[in-house]
Amino acid sequence: MEQQKRIGIIGGGLAGIFAARQLLAEGYAVEVIEKSQSVGGRMATRRINQGTADHGAVFFTVRTDELAQEVDEWLEKGWIRKWFGDDFPRYIAVNGMNQLVQSIANEIPVYLNEQVEQIISDEPGLQTISSEQTRTYDAILVTAPVPQAYDLFKASPLTLVETDHARLEKVTFEPTFVGLFELQEAFDIGEFGLLDEGLVSGMLKIVNNAQKEVSTTPLLSVYMTGDWSEAWYDKGEDKTLTEIEQLLQKQLGPVKIISKQLKRWRYAQARDVFHTPYLKLDRHPVWLAGDAFLDPQDTSGRTRVESAVISGLRVAAALDTHFKQLTNV
Ligand SMILES: Cc1cc2nc3c(=O)[nH]c(=O)nc-3n(C[C@H](O)[C@H](O)[C@H](O)COP(=O)(O)OP(=O)(O)OC[C@H]3O[C@@H](n4cnc5c(N)ncnc54)[C@H](O)[C@@H]3O)c2cc1C
Known part of the structure; x- marks a missing residue:
């Protein structure tokens, strides 16, 4: 029997969590590694005395059927509500934006407080190295903001070809x-x-x-x-x-x-975005996704909640196709 493929996802923001959920549903062994004490990333909320303040994303709008479907479910569960607006209503999370991501990530295996410092090629797989742990995977998805992802690659003994550098340098x-x-x-x-x-x-x-x-x-x-x-x-x-x-x-x-x-x-x-929903490093089974990777249909031209969600879903489909093609060879 074919062994279950292991996928490590660096970053527990929306892109990482949506990719993880999809890949788990497809039967992969998925782990999310997040450097902070909670998932959510830029969906961020702070408790201040008796109050609560969102200090990352303020609201989100919906243009795709995929997010619209999620929104219907979240409304039903009472996780979000419509704030205002008719053409493109603005939605907010009732207990703060961070809580929404925590609710979505409820059943996803996540390691918190673990910053990945290096990715090492261990052919045919890879390893993630943090100060405490070494973990082994068949593929890695990095969803940190592009400059942070690029810094991680440069700090790792990976082979980056010129096209990798050219693509990653361009997004600030x-x-x-x-x-x-x-x-x-x-x-x-x-x-x-x-x-x-x-x-x-x-x-x-x-x-x-x-x-x-x-x-x-x-x-x-x-x-x-x-x-x-x-x-x-x-x-x-x-x-x-x-x-x-x-x-x-x-x-x-x-x-x-x-x-x-x-x-x-x-x-x-x-400042600049990719008009492709994910990238893969030329020489390694390492994928990149996140809000800067826009679907070609996305005409907003901006990083936002929906671009992170869609990028996470698209890269999960790409990883699934990759592994299915490998097993059919
Ligand atoms: C101030 C602000 C206001 C915004 N307002 C809006 C808005 O009103 N509407 C809207 O639609 N969008 C808004 N956005 C954008 C929206 O929040 C983002 O597009 C979206 O949340 C990004 O999700 P992501 O998964 O791509 O990245 P992130 O949420 O950044 O997730 C990346 C995760 O990777 C983790 N990470 C990074 N490096 C490592 C490492 N080496 N090891 C382990 N973990 C690592 C980070 O801690 C982070 O949790 C706003 C953003 C900000 C900052």
Whole structure:
């Protein structure tokens, strides 16, 4: 009997979790390795005192039948709800975006707090090396943001050919800083709790997590633009947070802030994207997927929740085809 193929997935964000779920359903032995203490990646939520704030993805929209089907199920299970909008409604997760991914990943084997530092070719398979563990697989899928994936490959004794370098070099990501501010009193931001127009220079959007019904306390997530975040990247946390607070006061007028925190995303959004839903390294059974790998049908041109989901599903299908072709040879 053919031995079950082992697939290691580096990164427990949406792309990794959707790929894992699909491959498990196809009968593969799948493990997700995640460096953080929880799955979710940029679907990120922080508890602050009695409140809750999303500080990565704010909402998601749906253009594909595949995500629409998932959304119907999640609505039925009460995991998400429609926030607002008619043509392309904006959906949010009722207990914060991170909890949605945790719910989806419930039955997937995941190793948390494990950062893969190297991938080693152990023909015909591969090994992942972290400070604590060595794991052996027939194929590896990397779903870290492309610059992090490329750094991992360069730190590994793998053979990268010129086309691998050319493709991976071309995609850069921009940072996003998010200030999290707990207010003393409720303060409405527009009708739904989202302000993304007419903002002071450097500010991208303000989200009120209480109006989003994610938080029981008034918690604002203040998203700064990529250019602003880049310019402030090395200026120190306290100074940066004070500056965001001043800009917030300028925008909203005086508000009483009782606590504040900063989240610095080094790799928030891709500046350029691939118009292919995944890549494979030329010389190794190593695949790459994630939000920067867009389906050719995706005309949005942007990294987003849906692009991560679709990339995860497409790469899982590609891995399945790969192994089926090998067994038919
Ligand atoms: C501030 C911000 C706001 C956003 N707003 C929206 C929005 O409103 N709507 C929308 O649709 N999208 C939004 N997005 C984009 C959306 O969150 C992403 O497109 C999507 O979540 C990416 O999923 P992913 O699986 O491709 O990557 P990620 O979520 O980044 O997952 C990659 C995972 O790999 C892990 N990892 C990396 N390296 C290693 C390693 N060496 N070993 C082990 N694990 C590793 C990381 O910890 C991470 O969990 C936003 C993103 C940010 C940052």
